[in-house]
Amino acid sequence: MKTLALHNLKGGVGKTAAAVNLAYLAAANDVPTLLWDLDPQGAASWYFHGEPQEQKLKSVFQGSTPVGRLVVPSPYENLKLIPADLSYRYLDILLKKVEPPREALKRLLKPFSEQFALAVLDCPPSLSHLADNIFEAADMIAVPVVPTFLSLRALEQVQAYFKQEGLDVRKLRPFYSMADRRRGLHRELIEQPPLAMARALKAVIPYASMVERMGERRAPMAAYAPSEDPALLAYAELWLEVSAALRL
Structure with a gap:
């Protein structure tokens, strides 16, 4: 499992929209x-109509409930x-009680493979103890x-943190999100990316009303947007890059 x-x-940079759309596109491409x-x-x-289970989360970290539940x-x-x-x-707080301190999340994910x-x-x-677990x-x-x-x-701060903590900076793959090419600064930074974007994925997710409608529909874009919609096509391009890099 990757x-x-x-x-x-x-x-406010489109992180959750990307997570939801990439997860949907992965599943739609026969990736469990x-x-x-x-x-x-x-x-x-x-977005996915999921009901939280607060008590189970606590018991998982206490070791009394399997994470699969x-x-x-x-x-x-x-x-x-x-x-x-x-x-x-x-x-x-929960993660700090698990040893070694940065590997709790990795161990919890392992059975899902x-x-x-x-x-x-x-x-x-x-940037927190949870973030350290995520990075690991x-x-x-x-x-x-x-x-x-x-x-x-903000990207440069995370890159600097990786170097400071001896983390593998190659894991970081930035991509432009909520981009509006009508704005001079957006267009300039896309066409002439700074050093921090040296390992960027090529897909550029536009700032678009069709993405905002995810909240109205409570669904990933592919569930309602026309197949030729530019934002949906950008997410599809992002998925192709991610899946190729992860060898899925």
């Missing part, structure tokens, strides 16, 4: 997929979900970056 994390130190929503906001869970079905074939809710704000080919992690925007567990960390200097600064 593990793909969607992470950014900065919020588990989406684990690690963000206390539970937005990915909400957290899994619930999604409305889509080949795709299952571990939903989140506000109780996930305690994940840092018997059932799934891909685990997608929708991650909260932070993931085979790839896809980082959505809005073409602005503030968003690029």
Whole structure:
């Protein structure tokens, strides 16, 4: 099983939309997929109508409940979900009680390799003990970056943190998200990417109303958008790059 994390130190960059759409596209391409929503906001869970199970989360980390009992079905074939809710704000505390400190999440994911080919992690925007566990567990960390200097600064901070902590910076694969080519700065940063985007995936996810309608439909884009929609095509291109890099 491969593990793909969607992470950014900065919020509001299209991270959950990418996680939801990539998980759906993986499942639609016959890749048995588990989406684990690690963000206390539970937005990915909400899109997939997943009901959180607060008490089970606590007992999993105490060792009294198998992690597989957290899994619930999604409305889509080949795709299952571990939903989140506000109780996930305690994940840092729960993970700190497990030794070794950065490998708890990786160990929890291991049993799922018997059932799934891909685990997608929708991650909260932070550098934390949970983030350390995510960085250790993931085979790839896809980082959505809005073409602005503030968003690029957040990427550079994560890259610097990886180097400082001796983590494998090659896992970080940024891509442009919520891009509006009508804006001069967006267009300039896409056409002349800075050094921080040197290992970027080529797909550029546009800022589009069709993406925003995910909230109205509570569904991934492919469930309602026309097949020729530019944003849907961009997510499909992103999936092809990710799946090739992970050798799925």
